[in-house]
């Protein structure tokens with residue numbers, strides 16, 4: 001049977017991030033993608049020019065329409081923008097506790113535009129983190145959620161533990177923003193104490209628009225196909241590494257990643273990604 005995933009996220013008119021990145025990633029990994037749109041952004045590789053949130057009732061209606069009919073086996077959230085949208089999404093998802101839920105706590109676009117209102121951070125922590133299978137903050141997002149600054153691997157471990165105490169079953173703290181180190185290293189930690197680092201070489205490229213969305217969407221696609229969370233995050237790390245390495249020169253700012261790169265490479269799990277067990 002065809003696996004189906006749902007993304008609840010904002011639209012990026014430039015096509016590199018948001019719902020467009022999610023649907024392309026689902027398709028590349030052989031999963032049928034469905035969507036509930038939370039906001040429309042007028043955006044390109046240079047930045048975000050306008051944001052129009054969708055009426056929360058319409059967000060809820062989209063989620064219900066998809067979940068009432070289609071056999072969704074994994075859900076992802078991206079840009080949620082407001083307290084009202086977060087509350088209504090949490091309310092809808094509470095009726096489907098058995099479907100794995102990946103929360104990408106999107107806050108700020110690469111150009112600095114806010115994709116989450118300040119007053120919505122509390123609702124994110126209280127309503128959504130406790131029902132998440134996995135949360136995928138980048139370093140600035142983890143700093144906002146924990147109130148701690150993160151500059152080292154040790155800081156990442158402390159922040160990951162603080163985030164787990166907010167209720168998700170697991171966390172993947174992405175290290176893409178640590179430009180002081182020559183590798184892109186992400187920390188995976190579960191509430192059960194499982195714990196490893198995924199490290200790949202840092203690629204020198206401006207074409208990183210939508211890396212976070214694409215990474216979380218790849219994890220969601222793998223979960224939708226029934227893979228374990230551990231296998232899903234490792235496959236997704238290979239997927240995003242290939243997509244960044246083969247990034248596309250488009251536009252005048254941060255170009256998009258190449259969602260087709262992993263499939264074109266034969267979906268090989270090469271030595272590009274090193275797993276480092278921790279205890």
Ligand SMILES: Nc1ncnc2c1ncn2[C@@H]1O[C@H](COP(=O)(O)OP(=O)(O)OP(=O)(O)O)[C@@H](O)[C@H]1O
Pocket residue numbers: 017108109110137138139174175176177184185186200201202203204205208209210211212213215237240241244
């Ligand atoms: N220059 C790079 N080279 C290799 N891997 C990278 C690079 N930048 C980010 N990554 C990897 O890409 C994934 C996404 O991480 P990142 O921290 O960039 O997410 P993000 O900040 O949420 O992205 P977004 O810009 O979409 O908000 C992680 O696995 C990270 O390690």
Ligand SMILES: Cc1ncc(CO)c(N)n1
Pocket residue numbers: 009010011012017018019041043078079106108109110115209210211212213
């Ligand atoms: C719509 C949207 N969602 C998420 C991001 C984060 O990359 C973005 N730039 N735009």
